[in-house]
Amino acid sequence: MTPSAPSSFAPQSPAFAADPYPVYAELRAAGRAVWFEGSGQWLIPRHADVSALLRDRRLGRTYLHRYSHEEFGRTPPPAAHEPFHTLNDNGLLDLEAPRHTRIRRLVSKAFTPRTVQQLQPYVEELAGDLVGRLVANGGGDLVAELAEPLPVAVIAEMLGVPESDRALLRPWSADICGMYELKPSEETARKAVAASVEFSAYLRELIAERRKEPGEDLISGLIAAYEEDERLSEQEMISTCVLLLNAGHEATVNTTGNGWLALFRNPGQLEELRAAYRSAPEKLSTAVEELMRFDTPLHLFERWVLEDIEVGGVRIPRGSEVALLFGSANHDPAVFEEPERLDLTRAENPHVSLGAGIHYCLGAPLARLELTASFGQLLRQAPALRLAGEPQRKDGFVIRGLESLPVEL
Template identity: 75%
Template sequence: MSGPADLAFDPWDPAFVADPYPAYAELRARGRVVWYEPTDQWLVPHHADVSALLRDRRLGRTYQHRFSHEEFGRSAPPAAHEPFHTLNDHGMLDLEPPDHTRIRRLVSKAFTPRTVERLKPYVHGLAGELVDGLVRDGGGDLLTDVAEPLPVAVIAEMLGIPEADRGRLRPWSAAICGMYELNPSEDTAARAVRASAEFSEYLRELIAERRERPGDDLISGLIAAHDEDDDRLTGQEMISTAVLLLNAGHEATVNATVNGWWALFRNPGRLAALRADRSLVPTAIEELMRYDTPLQLFERWVLDDIEIDGTVIPRGAEIAMLFGSANHDPAVFRDPARLDLARADNPHISFSAGIHYCIGAPLARLELAASMTALLDRAPTLALAKEPTRKPNFVIRGLEGLSVEVR
């Protein structure tokens, strides 16, 4: 499958996936909104428009709080996909007020600044242990040895997932996240459905255990909210919330870590500056998330007609906001193709904006800082061992692995 012949934007072309940023420049030059027939979507490539639309209540992650599928001019998902949609559609990322407001208020109690601050010793300690293991081995795969186990362990620890079960989380997550790509295949859907059913059943059993023997973890907290609060969670909302937190709690952080280090290896002068000056770490993290955005695209349904630069986009249409393009918009970022680890004015939208702003952003920043600091301090000679292979996915942007050596 490919896009229009005259458009460089082609999410199924490996060359585009390897480096979509030149195509984004072409899209921005074409205008503020571009129709894309292969996905039946309006592409929005400019930072100002993406930022505004993320806050526009005429758009929604769902339309079912206001319209039936028929009223909205859309078909219901295939019945065979039901386990995925039951799981996905009850998570707060795909809900709108008032359900979104209710669930986010309950979950946000676990992501207060005080909670994140309390996690600091654990996160930094674990990051140090993981990097020490990498150093002892003389190198390895930065993805599987550091980038992945750190956020998986942190969010699993918060939720109270037993350590013996944590190896199952990443495969389930990867299968489910395949459905967030553009026009996923039936094989992708079948894997996502199977993972959704298995993940849901696992959590259903874990929730039942925690109801009998509560702990001080987030799942126990969600159960308490379910049983006692006026604004309580349903059983399905508890399961969907836990899956969303597990998936979102590590997927972007894993990819931000490996995308970031791959960018640093390609810019040795910037890496040398970072190694010489640890005060750059906070701005470096923000810049690396802007420079190679882990989530390239975010979709919204048009609930009421909107107009962008004279183009009326009708109710029932779908908009694809291009985060990667917005983060490289020269109207906002000076010399956007340049990796500037000291960039002070950096309003990137890698964590989204508006009511769906990433609830775990402070935790993600903590994890990224912990792994980066540990690698700078404990593996000062870290170097790329071989060129990585990029995953074929467009929406969720990452690498198959990042082979490194400690010289």
């Protein structure tokens, strides 16, 4: 008998989104592949299967490199959504080999470890300034005043976006990311399309400027990147820049908000972290990994089944879609001892918050740098930081985070 998702798995419900972890335990108990009628997907809740399927080339983020929509038994997206899909479908996250291989190799020539390393002084200074302002004000909204502006400014600095234009980026990104929720509304799609058109037009102008006058920024690096006479097309550059902003800041923003809320709700762990940071700041990186595991910013990652597969005795045919549940995998007791306990000293921590396989997060080193900088500055400058009111959650479950987190000193 095919296992079906319990009624408690309700992605549209604010109560479920506020705390999905008890339901994840039900899903793991129900089976390794669980059918969810609400989205027509196979839910994959266990760590071993999520990890394996992320690396399985019989699945893909797209199917269009092998099949047409009709051949795959799927309906093409509405023509009105085309600007969003042009932008999204030419980015690394939604491509498969050979295009993915070519583009990632070329992007990696510009987005190098040295690029991230060179940003460290800027990131540390910016995090220090933002925290300093929060401290001077006696507190405020941690999301609006630190979690949001830090990664957006860093990505903008990398890309070479002028400071006067940076306020445009976050609203565009938020509207585009709305399409990654399960069954987005037509209003969400309309906003995503408008943002895709505007953001693409802006980047097209910026790329044209950098072609005339190259600089030290990432866009100039992407223009210059080539291998055996292969270069990134303009659309590939635009899609790459948008992906770097969307993926690069969503992980940092939501890990910051979710992480501090977890610390406030686990005061013993917070006090231990403060004490450990005073004597051994290098241990902060271990704590950041645990905060990414404990309440991951990305809860679901979709893949198309390109060839028939079997998971736990359940046959999943070609043309199906699987939903890899990162949040559930990160709380699987088969891998993590006492997974519901926040343990900032957890040494063995193979969480999947940043993905795996060919789609492993390209910006993982940058995300870790930003998180370590912001958490470190708060521990240093605001050692008595505490919750000052009820946090507000964002709508949505796939990309899960806080709208606001009021704090005081």
